[in-house]
Amino acid sequence: MKNNKPKYMQIIDAAVVIIAQNGYHQAQVSKIAKQAGVADGTIYLYFKNKEDILVSLFQEKMGTFIEKIEEEIAGKPSAAEKLLTLIEKHFELLAADHHLAIVTQLELRQSNLELRIRINEVLKGYLKLIESIIHTGKETGEFRQDLDVRLARQMIFGSIDETATTWVMNDQKYDLAALAKSVHTLLVKGCGTAHL
Amino acid sequence: MKNNKPKYMQIIDAAVVIIAQNGYHQAQVSKIAKQAGVADGTIYLYFKNKEDILVSLFQEKMGTFIEKIEEEIAGKPSAAEKLLTLIEKHFELLAADHHLAIVTQLELRQSNLELRIRINEVLKGYLKLIESIIHTGKETGEFRQDLDVRLARQMIFGSIDETATTWVMNDQKYDLAALAKSVHTLLVKGCGTAHL
C-alpha cells in the first residue's frame, strides 16, 4: 500500500495526465491531487501554487529531455550527425510519452504570458544546445561560414516544433520519429537543389 | 462574406487594441465594448459570443494578409522569388502593425484548444499558399524532386513563425523585415555548404 515514490514527482506526473486528458483550463488542483492520490492541501507542501506545479513540470521533464539529448550528442563526431541525433531523440521522446507530448505542444501554450516567459527560461537551455551544434558545424566547415546563428537556430527549432505540433494536432496518427531523417535533410540542404 | 456594418470592424479593431494592451486573459468583453464605443450588449448583435470576436478578428486580419501576399506573389516568375516575397510581405505586414503582431504571435495562442483549432482552420489558407509555392518549385526544378511537401511547408512556416515570435518577445526591438533575405536563403539552401 505504501508508495515510496516521492510525492513531488507523483504530483508532477499526475499533472501531466490530468492536463493531457482534460486540457489546461480544466485541470483543477483538486483533480491533480486526486490523480496523485494525495489531499488537495498536500500539493501545497511541495509547490508554492498552481503555476509552480506547471513550471516545475516543465523544468523536470525538459531537464531530463535536454540531459538525454546532450548525452547522445556528445559522442557524435560531426555537426550533421549531432543535429540528426537531436531531431531523432526529440521526436522519439515525444512519441514515447503521448500525454507529455500533448501537454508541451498544446496545453502549456495556453498558459498566461508570465508563465510562458518562465517556461521560455527553461527552453533557453535547449536553444543553447542547438546553437552549440551550429557553432560546431561552422568550425568543421560542414555549415556555411556566413550562417546567422540565431536565425539558423530559429529555423531548426521552429521546424522541429512545428512538425511536432502538427503531429500532435493530428492525434499522433503517424510515426513522428520516422520523419527525423527528412527534417534533418531539409534543415541541412534546404528546399533547393544542391547546385543552386 | 465580410460584414459591412461599420460597428463590426469597429469592434474587431477595438479587440486588437485591448488584447495587445491588456493581454488575452485581461481582455474582457466590457473593455472591448468601451474601446469600441458601444454598449456591452451591442457586441452580441454583431458576434455570437466572445470566441466569435476572436475568430472573426483572425479571419479578417489573416484574410487581408493572405490576399495581399497572393497579389504580390502572382507576378513573380520563380518559386524562389515567390518564397522571398512571401517572407518579406509576412514580416513587413507584422512590422507595420505592432498591436496585431502581439495579438497573433503571443496573445491569441493563449486561447483554449477549441479556439485554436478554429484559428488553424483560417491558417490553412496560408499553409496552402506555401504548399503551392513548393509545388511550383518542384515543377520548375528549383526545388528537389524528392521534397516532402508537408514537411517543407512545416519547415517554412515554422521558421517564419519562430522568427516572428522571437522578434515580438524581444519587444520588436530590431528590424524584422531586414531578416527576410537571410531566412529565405536558409530555407532554400539549408545550413550546409552547397557541395554537401
Place this chain on the structure above:
Amino acid sequence: MKNNKPKYMQIIDAAVVIIAQNGYHQAQVSKIAKQAGVADGTIYLYFKNKEDILVSLFQEKMGTFIEKIEEEIAGKPSAAEKLLTLIEKHFELLAADHHLAIVTQLELRQSNLELRIRINEVLKGYLKLIESIIHTGKETGEFRQDLDVRLARQMIFGSIDETATTWVMNDQKYDLAALAKSVHTLLVKGCGTAHL
C-alpha cells in the same frame, strides 16, 4: 413585484439581518445576496468587496445615528440636558433595532484590525459630538473647569458602550432606555456623595 428600494440599502439591510442571525464569521456573501433577493454578483455592482459592505453598513447606520442625536441635542440649553438626550437617544436607537444592536455591539468587533480602524474613523464623529458637549459644560460652568476633555469623553463613551454591550450580551432582556437617567447621573455626579 418591482422593488423600488435601491439595491444599495437593500443589501446593507440584508447584511445586518444575516450578521445578527449567523454571526460575523458565518455571514457569507451568498447568504447576504439571498437575503437581499439579488444575485451574488449584484453585490459587486454596489460594493467593492465584502469589507466594503461592512464599512458602508456602519457608515450608513452610524451616520443616521449621529444625525438624529445631533438634531435632538441642538435644542437643549444645558450640557447636562444635552448629555442626557445623547444617552437616551443612543439607548433608544439600539433598543429599536435588535439586529443592529447585535451587529454593532458584538459582531462587527470581530472584524480584523484594518476594518476596525476604518470603523473607528466613522466613530470619530460621535466622539467629537461628546467632546462638544463637554466643552459646552465647561463653558456654562456646569462641568468642572479642570476637566480633561479626552478622559471625560472616554468615561462617557466607555460607560455608555459597556452598558449597551452588557445589555446585548444579556440578550436584551431588560429595558436599556430605562437606564439612561441613572447612567447620566453617574456620569455627571460620579459615585461619590455630593459633599466629597
Place this chain on the structure above:
Amino acid sequence: MKNNKPKYMQIIDAAVVIIAQNGYHQAQVSKIAKQAGVADGTIYLYFKNKEDILVSLFQEKMGTFIEKIEEEIAGKPSAAEKLLTLIEKHFELLAADHHLAIVTQLELRQSNLELRIRINEVLKGYLKLIESIIHTGKETGEFRQDLDVRLARQMIFGSIDETATTWVMNDQKYDLAALAKSVHTLLVKGCGTAHL
C-alpha cells in the same frame, strides 16, 4: 489548577508574542509552536485546541492580574483608595507588558463570540472585585446610597477599559499610569461641579 509543566507557560508566552506581532488572524498554531520551540503536535499535548490556548492565556494572565490587584487593595482602608489602587495597578500592569496590552485590548476582541463569552467568564472575577469596592463605598458612606451597583461597575470598567484601549490604539505613546488619578477623580466626582 495551574499546569506546572514548563512547556505550558512556554506556549502561552509564545502565543502572546505571536498575536501581538502578527495580529489575531495571523497567529497560526504553527507560528506559536515555532516561537515556543516545540512541534505543532506538541501544542495538543497541553491544550485541547487553539481556542483553549487563548482562553488559558487569558486565564493565566488575568488571574495574575486580579491576584496582584487584590493584594494591593486589601490593605487600603477606604473605597476611594481601593478604587484608586485598582486603576493604578490596572494601568501599571498593562504598561509593563506592551505585548500583553495589545493582545488583551485589541487582538483578543477579534475572536469569535463563543471565545469572547468564555473570556468574559474569566473577566467576571475582575468585575466582582470592582463590585466589592462599590459595596464597601456604600457601606462606609463614601458612595451614594442609591448607587446602582451594576451600572456603577459598568461605568468604572467601561471607563478604565476605554482609556486603556485608546492608549493602545495610539501606540502606547503617552504615560497611561499617569492618567490613573484623573480617571479616579472622574469616576468618584463625575463631570459636574460638586454643588450640583
Place this chain on the structure above:
DNA sequence: GATGAATGAGTATTCATTCAT
C-alpha cells in the same frame, strides 16, 4: 512524551451573456 507530514473543508469574486426597456 515529541514529532511534523498529511489532511480536507470551506468561500469571495469575476465576467460572458441575457433581456426588459
Place this chain on the structure above:
DNA sequence: AATGAATGAATACTCATTCAT
C-alpha cells in the same frame, strides 16, 4: 438597433488537527 443592470457558475488555497513513528 442599442442599452447596461443583473445574473450565477466555478475554483485555488489556508490552516487547525491528527496519528504513525
